[in-house]
Amino acid sequence: MSWKSIADLIGADGEVAILGAPMEAGSVTPGRCDLAPETVRAALRRMSTYDLETRREIGTALADLGDVAVRGLSPADGFGAIRDAVAGAVRGHALTLLLGGNNAVTRPAAHGLGVPLDRVGLITLDAHFDMRETDGGPMNGNPIRCLLEDGLPGWNVCQIGLAPFANTAKMHRDAEGAGIGVFTLADCAARGIDAVLDEALGRLAHKEVLMVDFDIDVIDRAQLPGAPGARPGGMPAAMFFAAARRLAAERRVRLVDLTELDPSLDVGNLSALAAARWACEILAGYSSR
Numbered sequence: 001m002s003w004k005s006i007a008d009l010i011g012a013d014g015e016v017a018i019l020g021a022p023m024e025a026g027s028v029t030p031g032r033c034d035l036a037p038e039t040v041r042a043a044l045r046r047m048s049t050y051d052l053e054t055r056r057e058i059g060t061a062l063a064d065l066g067d068v069a070v071r072g073l074s075p076a077d078g079f080g081a082i083r084d085a086v087a088g089a090v091r092g093h094a095l096t097l098l099l100g101g102n103n104a105v106t107r108p109a110a111h112g113l114g115v116p117l118d119r120v121g122l123i124t125l126d127a128h129f130d131m132r133e134t135d136g137g138p139m140n141g142n143p144i145r146c147l148l149e150d151g152l153p154g155w156n157v158c159q160i161g162l163a164p165f166a167n168t169a170k171m172h173r174d175a176e177g178a179g180i181g182v183f184t185l186a187d188c189a190a191r192g193i194d195a196v197l198d199e200a201l202g203r204l205a206h207k208e209v210l211m212v213d214f215d216i217d218v219i220d221r222a223q224l225p226g227a228p229g230a231r232p233g234g235m236p237a238a239m240f241f242a243a244a245r246r247l248a249a250e251r252r253v254r255l256v257d258l259t260e261l262d263p264s265l266d267v268g269n270l271s272a273l274a275a276a277r278w279a280c281e282i283l284a285g286y287s288s289r
């Protein structure tokens, strides 16, 4: 007898939505992030619904809304389609899992939440500030700078897991100058992820709607080879999973995205299974609301 898998929870209707956004154009390192949504869906078939730690069965009904038609489109050209698809998903569901694609999907997602940007709180788990300059248009390396320029106040943003030797001094200065809460990998290791999340959520206590950008390249490259930006010495996968569970338990979190997974770089399905585990942790957190 085969066990029940997370994929078996997917149907036509559900309180939690899955939406794919297979955007690859605009990546600093061109690859195949467009393959990620189908890879994550396939890996969900390998995840059982039993949450051993809580002894609970995940039973949340999942609605798979399919993929936004952004294959081959630049981030600028795909902006409206992602924003509108996210808006529809968020209107009809308590929580939406947006499967990128590269990190360029985060900007249109923030615009699809249904409230003005000044009422949005954004938490990123990312090795990078994503504060590259915007004069060449939106790409996967600048969604945070784009959102600041769009009107998202820096005080509404917390960035967790920033890596050394993977960013510039200007990005760091600009992020802090904008009021962004900056939490490095060393902060996470020294303080523990719970304390860091306490502070981040405290800073965003009065924001109406929260979204979390899980750029999977924050994870240690030895545990997550399938992301071009992942580096040795990154966040332990277990810490990433714990953060996912904790943040998904927050009622105000209406959207989580998973970005930068490139299945063409994967080794032994390590990254695909990590992404599927992330989805499970999100559902476990959601179930505890």
Ligand SMILES: [Mn+2]
Binding pocket: 103, 126, 127, 128, 130, 140, 215, 260
């Ligand atoms: Mn990123």
